[in-house]
Amino acid sequence: MNAVQGQEAPHRPVLYQETIQYLTAKNAKRFLDCTAGAGGHSEGLLRESSPDSELIALDLDPTAIALSQERLKPFGNRAKVIKASYLEAPQVLQAQGWDGVDGILMDLGVSSMQFDQGERGFSFRFDAPLDMRFDPNKGQSASDLVNGLSESELAQIIWEYGEEKYSRRIAKAIVQARPLYSTFELAEIVRKAVGKTREQQDPATRTFQALRIAVNDELNVISQAVPNLIELLQTNGRIAIISFHSLEDRIVKNVFRQASTDCICPPEKLICDCGHVATVKVLTKRPITASEDELQTNPRSRSARLRIAQKL
Ligand SMILES: C[S@@+](CC[C@H](N)C(=O)[O-])C[C@H]1O[C@@H](n2cnc3c(N)ncnc32)[C@H](O)[C@@H]1O
Numbered sequence: 001m002n003a004v005q006g007q008e009a010p011h012r013p014v015l016y017q018e019t020i021q022y023l024t025a026k027n028a029k030r031f032l033d034c035t036a037g038a039g040g041h042s043e044g045l046l047r048e049s050s051p052d053s054e055l056i057a058l059d060l061d062p063t064a065i066a067l068s069q070e071r072l073k074p075f076g077n078r079a080k081v082i083k084a085s086y087l088e089a090p091q092v093l094q095a096q097g098w099d100g101v102d103g104i105l106m107d108l109g110v111s112s113m114q115f116d117q118g119e120r121g122f123s124f125r126f127d128a129p130l131d132m133r134f135d136p137n138k139g140q141s142a143s144d145l146v147n148g149l150s151e152s153e154l155a156q157i158i159w160e161y162g163e164e165k166y167s168r169r170i171a172k173a174i175v176q177a178r179p180l181y182s183t184f185e186l187a188e189i190v191r192k193a194v195g196k197t198r199e200q201q202d203p204a205t206r207t208f209q210a211l212r213i214a215v216n217d218e219l220n221v222i223s224q225a226v227p228n229l230i231e232l233l234q235t236n237g238r239i240a241i242i243s244f245h246s247l248e249d250r251i252v253k254n255v256f257r258q259a260s261t262d263c264i265c266p267p268e269k270l271i272c273d274c275g276h277v278a279t280v281k282v283l284t285k286r287p288i289t290a291s292e293d294e295l296q297t298n299p300r301s302r303s304a305r306l307r308i309a310q311k312l
Pocket residue numbers: 011012013014034035036037038039040041042058059060061064084085086087107108109110111134221
């Protein structure tokens with residue numbers, strides 16, 4: 001298999017070989033890439049499947065759409081890149097006249113381009129407006145949340161999505177310092193609130209991650225989307241999900257577990273009356289993680305977890 005080396009590309013796809021191998025098996029012909037990014041995985045899916053395979057790739061980010069459209073041009077009509085949330089995948093597929101797919105990919109989280117485009121506000125390496133929206137034209141930005149939420153709401157977000165033990169202290173410092181509009185301002189406030197630590201990681205990292213998850217409502221969107229995506233799979237079709245956060249991975253694990261179980265009655269029920277029937281088989285008992293080689297060459301792969309399920 002030809003790996004996309006991605007050296008020249010703005011985002012290097014993680015767990016590339018593993019994902020493409022699982023999704024192109026079983027003579028798969030129709031693919032849905034829910035998170036196009038720079039189009040690395042999409043390109044691999046088309047390259048490594050049969051010459052008449054087709055792909056629809058979605059993304060919320062206009063820059064990602066432009067990049068993947070350019071990258072997938074050589075595949076002509078086989079690739080369609082559409083600006084939409086993967087929550088809208090059923091409608092998008094219907095509009096394209098597709099009645100199902102053989103392979104679905106979700107590569108969650110942020111792309112390297114998003115981190116590197118300072119003005120998007122995802123990274124405190126650049127001084128920029130606190131934005132962090134995947135779709136920069138829709139919804140509330142990080143500064144709306146930082147300036148509008150109560151201290152306890154902020155503390156909850158930073159605690160839950162950032163797994164930050166100083167969440168209350170940070171929330172208090174934010175409320176005292178607002179209004180806040182820039183990445184540098186926020187990062188400095190978090191660093192001061194946390195104080196000296198022995199950690200190598202910048203103390204602002206967890207708070208930035210938490211706000212990004214909240215701005216894009218990422219966990220709710222994932223839990224809503226995955227069951228509907230499973231519905232779109234043809235028999236023997238596969239869904240592969242790469243997550244980067246333990247909370248995302250837990251959601252994927254639980255949705256897969258439920259979808260692969262015949263009865264979901266509570267344990268105290270002696271006779272099943274839920275009528276639930278398994279629709280998938282989980283192919284990854286444990287999530288697949290990056291190889292030593294990949295860890296050496298792509299630090300982003302460190303926290304990547306890949307889970308795959310196959311439609312019954
Ligand atoms: C890690 S990147 C994907 C990288 C891609 N696999 C590649 O090879 O370049 C994740 C992408 O998901 C997009 N995204 C996040 N939430 C989304 C949603 N609800 N619907 C569609 N795309 C979304 C982000 O804008 C980002 O471009």
